[in-house]
Amino acid sequence: MIVGGGVIGLLTAFNLASEVEQVILLDRGGVGQESSWAGGGIVSPLYPWRYNCAVTALAHWSQDFYPQLAERLFASTGLDPEVHTTGLYWLDLDDEAEALAWARREGRPLSGVDVASVERAVPVLGGGFSRAIYMADVANVRNPRLVKSLKAALQSMPNVTIHEHCEVQGFIREGAKIAGVNTAQGEIHGDQVVLSAGAWSAELLSSLGLELPVEPVKGQMILYKCASDFLSCMVLAKGRYAIPRRDGHILIGSTLEHEGFDKTPTQTALESLKASAIELIPALADAEPVGHWAGLRPGSPEGIPYIGRVSGFDGLWLNCGHYRNGLVLAPASCQLFADLLLGREPIIDPAPYAPAGRF
Structure with missing residues (x-):
């Protein structure tokens, strides 16, 4: 049973469905409608060199795996997650030397x-930038389509049951064993x-007397619609980014706000965000955003997710706390989780993500 139907829950279910007898997925709303829908979908941490090597290990594995995951989902569902390799320019970094040393x-x-050369490659880029670094193989995934394709794939599997709008209120305990969950619809x-x-994982664990250091961190984004060839590459400066989709939509993000569970734009x-958009791409001054929304990231210390068994509670597992990188890290996190649950050789060392001793 999987509590939470974001990209982590959906992909966990997808990886386990062919290996176990039955999978039940529960979500308090509609699956994939929270941070998995709201994010930008860059298949890289924004500043990968600033992260702990535990995050880097998951990111590298996922970046290499995403194209084949997208192809598999498209072939089985007809819904293309649109993994779009554009490359990414970072502009005027204060820690450019550290970034290049990390890359080496x-x-x-x-x-x-x-x-x-950046101005030639990205003619719509604003002026005034003096330095740039570039990574050619960075992609973005169209995350709303990713979660739709994952949901469709799961719905086609006879041993998978999805319960949407089914809020989990607590756990069923049989001694030291966690045997299920209590929901508004029953056990x-x-x-x-x-x-x-x-972002709701800590609230649920608190009913067991556990204090998981995962908190909601609000992020807001805006969306423009331009010609399909308007912006060829992702660009990032001063903590804000522009992401082109294949059809000409341009995402601009994002804010970082500690406002509890309030996700009001x-x-x-x-x-x-409009000011950042115009600074990056001055032509957007003549356009109005076609979308503006907010989501809640599951903030965790150093952005290192919790993946593995919860000691002292037989049958309880975590795959949560991915902070700003849930979409980036999902393929590796969910493969590692499946390896641990099924007792297989893990794809990478699981020790940094183990819940034991971390809360």
Whole structure:
């Protein structure tokens, strides 16, 4: 049983469905409608060199795996997650030297480029930038389509049951064993319970007397619609980014706000994001955003997710706390989780993500 139907919960279910007798997926709303829908979908941490190596290990595995995951989902559902390899330019970084040193150390294709070449490659880019680094193989995934394709794939599997609008209120305990969950619709039993509830994971674990350091961190974004060839590459400066979709939609993000579970879009954020959009791409001054929304990231210390068994509670597992990188890290996190649950050789060392001793 999997509690939480974001990309982590959906992909966990997808990986397990062919290996176990039955999978039940529960979500408090509609699956994939929270941070998995709201994010930008860059298949890289925004500043990968600033992260702990535990995050880097998951990111590298996922980046290599995403194209084949998208192809598999498209072939089975007809819904294309649109993994779009555009490359990414970082502009005027304060820690450019550290970024380039990280790339040499990790063997990643990141290099310094002159701004004139960036202006030729991205003619709509704003002026005033003096330095740039570039990674050619960075992709973005169209996350709303990713979650739709995952949902469709699961719905086609006879041993998978999805309960939407089914809020989990607590756990069923049989001594030291977690035997299922209590919901507004009644008890639902399961041999193994996986908590993948994003920003709500800590609230659910608190009913067991556990204090998981995962908190909601609000992020707001805006969306423009341009010609399909308007922006050829992702660009990032001063913590804000522009992401082109294949059809000409341009995402601009994002804010970082500690506002509890309030995900109301604000006028202040709208104006700030519009200003960033115009600084990056001046032509957007003549366009009005066609969308503005907010989501809640599952903030965790250093952004390192919790993946594995919860000690002291037989049958309870975590795959949560991915902070800003849920979409980036999902393929590796969910493969690692399946390896641990099924007792297989894990794809990477699971120790940094183990819940034991971390809360």
